[in-house]
Amino acid sequence: MNDERLPRDLVWDGPHASELALTAIADGQEAIVDPEAVAHVDACDFCAGRLGRAALLSAAVGEGIRAARPALASTPERARAAARPWAALAAGLAVAVLAALPSVHHVQHLVAYAVAFATRGVPVLARGGLALASSDAVSRALPAATLVASALLVTMGLAIARARSRASEGSMS
Numbered sequence: 001m002n003d004e005r006l007p008r009d010l011v012w013d014g015p016h017a018s019e020l021a022l023t024a025i026a027d028g029q030e031a032i033v034d035p036e037a038v039a040h041v042d043a044c045d046f047c048a049g050r051l052g053r054a055a056l057l058s059a060a061v062g063e064g065i066r067a068a069r070p071a072l073a074s075t076p077e078r079a080r081a082a083a084r085p086w087a088a089l090a091a092g093l094a095v096a097v098l099a100a101l102p103s104v105h106h107v108q109h110l111v112a113y114a115v116a117f118a119t120r121g122v123p124v125l126a127r128g129g130l131a132l133a134s135s136d137a138v139s140r141a142l143p144a145a146t147l148v149a150s151a152l153l154v155t156m157g158l159a160i161a162r163a164r165s166r167a168s169e170g171s172m173s
Contacts, residue, residue: 004032011037017047019054026054 011021017037024033025041041047132138 005034006032008034016044017041017050019050022047022051022054023058026051026058 006020006024011018011034013019017025017033017040021033021037022041024030025038030038041051
């Protein structure tokens with residue numbers, strides 16, 4: 001196998017040429033495709049039709065790029081702006097900071113809440129979790145709770161599926 005060619009498993013999709021091979025051929029890069037695949041595309045009506053569609057798509061994309069290129073670089077300012085988006089990002093960040101200024105006084109309340117939760121709430125939750133985890137009643141009830149929770153999830157899933165199927169049937173008519 002030539003190192004400049006695509007591997008065989010990327011060139012073939014069952015008995016026909018793969019999309020990758022067809023795209024390469026449509027772009028005029030037959031040299032990277034196995035010659036057997038190129039011959040197959042020439043002989044197979046199915047692959048030839050797919051090649052035609054790939055070539056049309058490639059041509060349309062090329063035209064779109066050629067049409068967009070002058071619009072992007074029509075002025076030196078646009079070309080510089082496209083090359084360096086940092087000014088636009090900095091301006092957006094500045095606007096976001098300015099918009100947040102009226103709510104800055106709420107930040108100290110949030111910090112005080114976080115400190116109180118960390119010093120008082122977390123230890124209470126940890127002690128409660130340990131007490132529940134070591135409880136015999138919880139360990140005996142856990143299998144039943146798991147079964148009930150599973151049944152509830154399945155029931156909710158069925159209800160949602162039925163509601164969605166009814167809504168889609170209603171929208172079709």
